[in-house]
Amino acid sequence: MESYTRTAYIVQHAFYYDGPLKGSFLFNDYKCSAQYENDTLSILLNNDNGYFGNGVLVKVFNSQFYIKDIDPSTLKREKKFIKSKVLEQKLVLNTNKFNKNDSIYGFIDYxxxxxxxxxKHFRGYFKTTIQKN
Structure with a gap:
């Protein structure tokens, strides 16, 4: 169950360069949810409104993590991902032990x-309660 209150204070700044044409977009309406299954914590940082979503999925396991970019062109709350080349990434969590109903706080700079x-530059803080899948 996703929280109705704001659970992420993240700003995503996307830049595009197409020859002489340049532009940028700013997104700051993200929510956070987390699920723990087996030994993997999945943290979803997304601004899905039912028509499109724009965010990331962070998978944490064995003191390691990886980040997948959500494809913004999905519909009906689908979760599709796009390939991207990571330039920099940093993830800080308040704990490395995860249990259902625990609060988790973090910082991401991606x-x-x-x-x-x-x-794409995706940066900010998030908090949520871990759900069991």
């Missing part, structure tokens, strides 16, 4: 290149 034209 930069990537989506394709030859689009760069």
């Amino acid at each position: 930069k990537c290149k989506i394709d030859s034209l689009v760069y």
